[in-house]
Amino acid sequence: MTALLDVRGLSAGYGDFQALFEVYMAVEEGETLAIIGANGAGKTTLLRTLAGLVPASSGTVRFAGADLLAVPAWKRVGHGISLVPEGRMLFPSLDVRENLLIGAHARRGGRWNLDRVIEVFPLLAPLLGRPSEVLSGGEKQAVAIGRALMANPRLMLLDEVSLGLAPLVVKQLYAALPEVVEAGTTVLVVEQDIGQAAAAADRLVCLLEGRVVLEGDPDCLTRGDIVAAYFGMKAET
Amino acid sequence: MSVRRTGQPAAPGATAYRISRSTAESKAGLAGSALLVIVLFTLPWWDSDGSLQTPLVVVLYYLGLAQMWNLLAGFAGMISIGQQMFVGAGTYALLQFAEAWGLDPWLSVPAAGLVAAALSAPVALFAFRLSGGYFAIGTWVAAEAVRLLVTESNDLRGGDVRSLTRESLGDYSLETRANVTYWLALALAVGGTAIVVVVLRSRVGLALRSVRDSEDGARSLGIDVIRTKALVWVVAAFWTGCAGAVILLSAPSTTAASAFSVSRWMALVIFIVVIGGVGSTTGPVLGVLVFWFIDEQLSDAEAWRFIVLGGIAAVMAIVAPRGLYGLIQRWRPLQFFPVRRRLIGPGADSS
Amino acid sequence: MIWANAVVQGLLLGGLLALFATGLSLAFGVMRFVNLAHGDLAVLAAFLAVSVTGGLGVNPFWSLLVVVPAMAAVGYLLQRYAFNRTMGPDPLPSILVTFGLSVVIQNALLEGYSADSQGLDAGPIETASVELPGGIAVGWFPLLMAAVAAVVLVGLQLFLSRTRMGRAFRATSDDPSTARLMGIDDRRVYAAVMAVAFATVAMAGLFLGMRQTFGPSDGPAQLIFAFEAVVIGGIGSLWGTLLGGVVLGVSQTVGNQIDVEFNFLSGPLFGHLIFLAALAFRPTGLLGAGRRA
Numbered sequence: 001m002t003a004l005l006d007v008r009g010l011s012a013g014y015g016d017f018q019a020l021f022e023v024y025m026a027v028e029e030g031e032t033l034a035i036i037g038a039n040g041a042g043k044t045t046l047l048r049t050l051a052g053l054v055p056a057s058s059g060t061v062r063f064a065g066a067d068l069l070a071v072p073a074w075k076r077v078g079h080g081i082s083l084v085p086e087g088r089m090l091f092p093s094l095d096v097r098e099n100l101l102i103g104a105h106a107r108r109g110g111r112w113n114l115d116r117v118i119e120v121f122p123l124l125a126p127l128l129g130r131p132s133e134v135l136s137g138g139e140k141q142a143v144a145i146g147r148a149l150m151a152n153p154r155l156m157l158l159d160e161v162s163l164g165l166a167p168l169v170v171k172q173l174y175a176a177l178p179e180v181v182e183a184g185t186t187v188l189v190v191e192q193d194i195g196q197a198a199a200a201a202d203r204l205v206c207l208l209e210g211r212v213v214l215e216g217d218p219d220c221l222t223r224g225d226i227v228a229a230y231f232g233m234k235a236e237t
Numbered sequence: 238m239s240v241r242r243t244g245q246p247a248a249p250g251a252t253a254y255r256i257s258r259s260t261a262e263s264k265a266g267l268a269g270s271a272l273l274v275i276v277l278f279t280l281p282w283w284d285s286d287g288s289l290q291t292p293l294v295v296v297l298y299y300l301g302l303a304q305m306w307n308l309l310a311g312f313a314g315m316i317s318i319g320q321q322m323f324v325g326a327g328t329y330a331l332l333q334f335a336e337a338w339g340l341d342p343w344l345s346v347p348a349a350g351l352v353a354a355a356l357s358a359p360v361a362l363f364a365f366r367l368s369g370g371y372f373a374i375g376t377w378v379a380a381e382a383v384r385l386l387v388t389e390s391n392d393l394r395g396g397d398v399r400s401l402t403r404e405s406l407g408d409y410s411l412e413t414r415a416n417v418t419y420w421l422a423l424a425l426a427v428g429g430t431a432i433v434v435v436v437l438r439s440r441v442g443l444a445l446r447s448v449r450d451s452e453d454g455a456r457s458l459g460i461d462v463i464r465t466k467a468l469v470w471v472v473a474a475f476w477t478g479c480a481g482a483v484i485l486l487s488a489p490s491t492t493a494a495s496a497f498s499v500s501r502w503m504a505l506v507i508f509i510v511v512i513g514g515v516g517s518t519t520g521p522v523l524g525v526l527v528f529w530f531i532d533e534q535l536s537d538a539e540a541w542r543f544i545v546l547g548g549i550a551a552v553m554a555i556v557a558p559r560g561l562y563g564l565i566q567r568w569r570p571l572q573f574f575p576v577r578r579r580l581i582g583p584g585a586d587s588s
Numbered sequence: 589m590i591w592a593n594a595v596v597q598g599l600l601l602g603g604l605l606a607l608f609a610t611g612l613s614l615a616f617g618v619m620r621f622v623n624l625a626h627g628d629l630a631v632l633a634a635f636l637a638v639s640v641t642g643g644l645g646v647n648p649f650w651s652l653l654v655v656v657p658a659m660a661a662v663g664y665l666l667q668r669y670a671f672n673r674t675m676g677p678d679p680l681p682s683i684l685v686t687f688g689l690s691v692v693i694q695n696a697l698l699e700g701y702s703a704d705s706q707g708l709d710a711g712p713i714e715t716a717s718v719e720l721p722g723g724i725a726v727g728w729f730p731l732l733m734a735a736v737a738a739v740v741l742v743g744l745q746l747f748l749s750r751t752r753m754g755r756a757f758r759a760t761s762d763d764p765s766t767a768r769l770m771g772i773d774d775r776r777v778y779a780a781v782m783a784v785a786f787a788t789v790a791m792a793g794l795f796l797g798m799r800q801t802f803g804p805s806d807g808p809a810q811l812i813f814a815f816e817a818v819v820i821g822g823i824g825s826l827w828g829t830l831l832g833g834v835v836l837g838v839s840q841t842v843g844n845q846i847d848v849e850f851n852f853l854s855g856p857l858f859g860h861l862i863f864l865a866a867l868a869f870r871p872t873g874l875l876g877a878g879r880r881a
Contacts, residue, residue: 051769052768053765053768053769072773073765073768073769074767074768074769074771074772074773074774075771077769077770077771078771082769083769085766085769089763089766091758091759091762091763091766091767092762093758093759093761093762094755094758094759094762098755101752101755102755102756102759102770102772103770105752105755105756105770105771105772106770106771106772107771147770151770151771310680316679316680316683318624318683318687362868363864363867363868366867366868366871367819367867368679369620369622369679369683370616370621370622370624370679370682370683371616371622371815371819371823373622373624373683373687374622374624374811374812374815375815375819375867377808377812378812378815378816378860378863378864379864381809381812381856381860382857382860382861382864385854385856385857385860386857389853389854389857499808500691500694504687504691507684507687508688508691511684511688515680515684539695540695540696540698540699541695541699543691543692543694543695544691544692544695544696544699546691547688547689547690547691547692547695548688548692550684550688551684551685551687551688551689551692552688554674554680554681554684554685554688555670555673555674555681555685558680558681
């Protein structure tokens with residue numbers, strides 16, 4: 001079986017600053033993969049490169065067999081890749097309903113629509129007419145995830161879901177993930193909270209200074225392995 | 238952190254890094270420029286028929302105007318399209334001083350510059366509320382308003398054709414007038430270039446660069462952004478006003494429409510700077526040479542002159558944003574006017 | 589009564605000024621782009637209408653059908669293949685390109701049509717008028733222009749707030765890179781915005797040509813009026829632009845009346861002074877959302 005997403009030797013960065021160094025990674029259809037790593041490890045850059053917002057300097061990325069790097073950023077959502085960006089990035093001129101609807105601007109066919117998003121995130125129902133600026137952090141994150149789902153992605157990239165949110169809110173948001181996966185979407189989530197990541201994901205990838213240093217099933221990896229990779233120490237033997 | 242200037246010996250034991258602005262090219266460039274200025278200065282004695290002197294007056298005052306606009310737009314991020322207001326102010330100040338009040342015409346030139354500088358202060362009060370493209374149009378509106386005021390004024394009679402009469406030139410002969418006007422134009426060009434170099438080498442120059450790169454960043458470093466911009470704005474207005482006075486000295490007559498003409502004193506100046514290279518001191522010199530060449534080719538076709546220069550400038554703004562100077566730099570990095578600091582490490586060729 | 593008449597005429601003139609300003613306001617609102625050739629495009633459209641009208645022997649109103657779409661196409665292509673390459677945090681390249689374009693258009697018109705003033709003869713509607721109570725005569729033509737301006741502005745506002753495309757425009761204006769994540773090509777949005785801007789300014793240019801005579805070098809004055817309307821009304825608000833156009837229109841007609849009565853000031857100069865006062869006392873404009881120019 002070929003992977004849905006196949007990343008080979010990917011390097012990328014901002015101007016003279018290189019953030020990713022020859023990253024190799026594969027994501028199988030239907031799995032939930034978590035990318036962990038410290039601040040500055042290159043997690044966000046990896047997602048932004050996959051979404052097309054950061055240009056790759058070398059390497060190849062194949063998505064469902066097609067050369068992804070040749071596709072301009074704005075066409076990638078049509079190919080089935082949606083990014084929930086760090087900081088939510090809702091559109092302040094649009095109200096909540098419009099923020100969700102614009103997610104479907106270039107939608108593929110599929111199960112997700114406004115009603116279904118509200119079923120998964122019932123907290124949004126009374127907020128639809130509100131300006132997006134007045135929402136709380138958790139509400140904003142729910143809109144951002146809903147907005148991405150509206151495009152019916154095959155692969156959803158979730159960046160720093162829990163950043164700045166209360167634990168209870170994070171738990172609510174993660175509770176929606178199984179439904180997303182069940183609807184046929186593969187999920188790639190960037191998370192700083194190792195416990196949360198290990199609980200939600202089928203597989204973990206740890207980045208350190210722009211390189212993949214650890215990969216595996218969270219149930220098979222020891223906490224020591226993960227912590228060591230996270231901080232770049234030698235694992236205790 | 239202290240910055241050591243070139244020429245001072247490195248302290249014993251210190252790493253032999255030093256900051257230098259000079260390069261071999263810049264020294265050669267400076268020597269060449271000095272020689273050129275001397276040759277140009279003596280021109281009235283050897284160019285007896287004035288075949289060079291007449292066009293050079295125009296080329297030289299355009300270079301002075303171009304350096305000032307480049308200082309504003311290229312270095313200080315103030316993209317003005319209203320500099321014709323200061324040209325016109327200088328022109329009408331000279332008319333008032335020399336013609337109406339009978340002052341010495343040569344001494345009236347710097348006085349005309351002061352009038353323009355005084356005018357620039359209230360204009361800044363309004364224009365500095367705008368930024369980017371709206372600053373550009375805002376200065377343009379201010380220039381239009383001043384032109385209309387001068388046109389309507391009963392004292393300045395901007396609607397009529399006016400000229401400096403023989404009487405107001407006093408005892409000076411026509412030949413003296415021509416020669417002194419030429420030297421003044423030369424002073425505008427050389428002085429304009431020198432002003433830019435001096436400003437860029439000063440603390441203000443460093444402040445300007447940081448303001449241009451990031452206004453908020455500069456502010457957080459404790460740079461008074463408004464004051465820095467205002468200083469450059471007033472200096473440019475003063476010099477542009479002096480140019481306006483010299484333009485009148487070299488022309489038989491004027492009206493408010495021509496003294497405040499956006500196409501003559503703004504469009505051509507912008508095209509010179511853009512074609513030569515925005516944001517470099519050498520750029521306007523290259524640009525004015527291109528202007529001179531095209532002007533000679535199309536001297537009978539006023540409209541075509543604007544179409545060609547405007548077309549080249551618009552295309553260059555897209556494909557070569559640093560102008561001819563930038564293209565030359567890409568081919569071989571040279572710097573004739575030493576304004577940039579370079580770090581010279583140990584073992585590096587320090588010539 | 590003279591003054592009441594001046595105000596009524598100013599209100600109607602304000603519609604035309606708002607139509608001039610619409611494209612400038614929209615382009616700045618969506619993409620922070622200032623087109624210095626804006627006024628020259630209006631004049632160019634008027635000259636094109638002279639050729640179309642003369643060539644086909646039709647009423648200038650019909651030339652709208654040719655000139656407006658043609659200008660919209662030119663706007664789309666210019667943005668797509670030239671202006672987009674100048675967009676960025678530094679405003680200098682876009683100012684230089686559009687200023688160069690402005691000078692080229694003026695002088696090309698001078699070469700192509702000579703410096704003579706031209707006019708578009710729209711027929712009897714130009715002079716027909718209706719009398720309001722109080723003896724104020726209102727021309728049908730200024731009334732028509734004001735109505736068209738209002739329809740265009742309201743239509744644009746509805747388009748932006750109600751349609752899928754308008755939503756994409758607003759999202760791009762907020763944050764072009766996140767808009768890309770939604771499958772919106774910001775470069776095409778910019779091209780579409782410029783097409784709309786060119787279409788509206790072409791319409792304004794044609795009305796200008798039917799209202800008064802015009803010459804190749806009239807563009808900058810129109811740019812300045814449009815800019816004044818945008819700033820008075822408040823940057824980034826189309827309703828503000830309509831209001832700004834009306835304030836400027838009244839200022840100009842009242843200024844002209846002052847000139848007639850007291851031989852002092854003039855229409856445009858009074859307009860400039862009102863603009864400067866607005867800038868001094870209300871820099872965010874009448875309806876500006878707190879954003880400065």
